[in-house]
Amino acid sequence: MKRAVSFHPSLGEATARIGQYEAEIDVARAGYYPKISGGINSNYDRRADREGFNPRATVQASQMVYDFGKVSGAVNVASAQRAVQQTELLLQTDNLVRDVAYAVIEVDRYQKLLAVAQQQVNGVEDIAKLVRQRSDTGASTLSDKIQAEARLQAAQSRVLELSAQLARWQTTLSSLTGTSVHVSGAVFPASFSKHCATGEPDWNTVPAIQQAVARRGEAMAHLSKSRADSLPTFSLDADAGYDLSGNSRSRHDEDEPEFTVGLNVRGNIYEGGANKARRNAANFALGAADAARQSAQLEVMEGLSAARSQIQGLSALQASLEKRDGMIAQTRDLYKRQYLDLGTRTLLDLLNAEQELHAARFERVNAASDLMRLNADCLYNSGRTRGAFGLQGIATGNRE
Template identity: 25%
Template sequence: MAFKTFLTAGAMALTLAGLAGAQTLEETLALAYNSNPTLQAERARVRATGEGVIQARASWLPSITASASITRRSIDGVNFFDESNAITPQSYSLNASQAIWRSGQISGGIDQAQATAYAALENLRAVEQSVLLDAATSFMNIRRDATIVEIRRNNVEVLNAQLRAAEDRFEVGEITRTDVAQAEARLSAARAQLTAAQAQLSVSRSAYARIVGQPSATLSEPPALPTLPASVEEAENIALDFSPTLRSAAFSEEAATAAIRVAQGAMGPSVSLSTGVSANRNSGGFTVGGDSETASIGVQASMPIFTGGLNRSRVRQAGYSADAARQQVFVARRLTLENVSNAYNNLLAAQSVIVSSREAVRANEIALDGVQQEAQVGLRTTLDVLNAEQELLNARLTLVSAERDAYVAGLALLQAMGLLTAETLDLPVETSDPLNDGARDNVDLTPWN
């Protein structure tokens, strides 16, 4: 499969320089992976679901119970506390039972529990990737917003200088009061935009702290993304194999199919082996009867004859649920393909905007320099200079946003394909299967193929 790298570190050359000791994107993602409460809750939920596999398998294992009782009784009219006039019966028993045949209920229940556990595990993978995308997005948002704050702060300084120059030229009669008023208006607007940009930066930092679990430090430039597919068709083929949403839906269908076997098994016979031993002891002044010991072993069989249509209704219900789960696989497939297409096209659009914005910045820098020189000799007005500065400012802001959008779109494409994982991103974290050991045995991991 042919791959190519769409984004490089150079494509993310934001003006906010990474300082020595700055926090990296990998460190941010590792913090979110290890501490995000949403992710921790989902891991606990997977472990809880995995216990269902152990519980289902326990139905094939023998069940052993022990019991004991001791009672103190006295004869009517006899002192209760007189040891010679009281009896103390004691009984002990040990019973065991072993399922021999359940008409497919146990095996169906085990398959259902395994498939349900793996559907939960795929949901966990989806949550992990969503959290990682949110953390990376907040990381990029802070870098973008910090850069925008610096650009707007620089714009305020430029307009301050422009206003002072306009006032000096007005004093000597080179320009009119209108030119000064225009410079003042642009400066006031620039100050308001700077305040708004600073507020947006604070919002992004708050979102970062919520997702990652700690305030943001100085953030370094992000690394290059992993290689991405060369076409949307390649991305879609990868997503059909690795999308956790699709895989979870497929496992849910498998669980629903196994539930049919469980419901059908309730209509068939069941056979179990039971055995037990018991002992009775009598002691006291008035002993009634002697001690006894018994042992038993037997086979018990049962078969439902009439349940008022209950079992047949449960079979039909399980069948309808399986049909619904099967349709959810198609829904998940369509949604996966849509997400891949959207992310891929967003990436292409952002890359196109980057190219155009870089050219716009270059052209507007040349244009501003020319307008400023023409204004000095009276060929341009103060408004012309202000407009040229505004156009350059807009181009720079568009470029900053486009670079952020392209990087986030690349991450969103990885998520849509099911590849935005700790392993793919080479994060410094320990990954583990939250399911119990052995829960993955004999489970088909690709039931949709």
């Protein structure tokens, strides 16, 4: 899982977005510090006493004294946006881990199904050999030989079909992890099968819930900032200018620059209702975030309930199939002896017994794999995915 997390581009993009919003926080905090600017004005004057260009060098400095929370509001908005992006990273991480778990489970499924299918080919091939031998000696009819060959070809086709499915899931797993992954033995620890048996999820760790909470915080920050934007800003401003042309007559000494300093008050008198519209947008965003939280909780509970109900049925089916396996194998062997030695069973009975045995084994493999997928769903819906695979530090953008 850590290999997939460190490789996948979607998480790299989400991590870079977090860095972007951290830089936006620094931009907003710059509003607390003085601003200094300068330049040269090249004006053309046409007056009674002079006419011509009047270039002037200027330097301005401004320090915000009190702004009723405009700068702090901008910082809070940027911080809230970073928090939203962090939850997006968590959500994408959980989605990726779930997809990797699905791919691993499916690779394991089709490896086991392929092994069962190969056993079926071997079993049907043994029967086909016996039928050929009996046909050569006249003990079996041509129809028996054709029927056995048809079943053998069907079993071989199943092997080809399962091989194609296995290759598809191996490709999917490689694309998710960025490398070729060999799946063998126990795919997940034994504790993995117990995730659906846990109680209520920890809502504080469910990414969809965390994202709804973060979006509510973002809406609150926008609402607070919009209120501050409707109020004036007090600032201490200083301005220095120097007439480069020497034509200024506003001062006795033309070589000295001109200075102005003062406490200024600025505010928006009218902006067409834009600030009110921003407040309305923030209020709507609050409502949307609250609804998103409720929707996420409902979706999580529905997912957990559905998985738990299916697990009960699949667990019972798996136990039944384990008991049936031995009995069906004994029946197949008995039919084989009765067909060869006593002649009380037909070839069709023997082929059907062979098919039933491997059909039960196919079903057993599928039931076990479906149980693993359901536990992966429970792990995802309960918000425990990162904890189960040691990815707790992902919230800060640490993908190692």
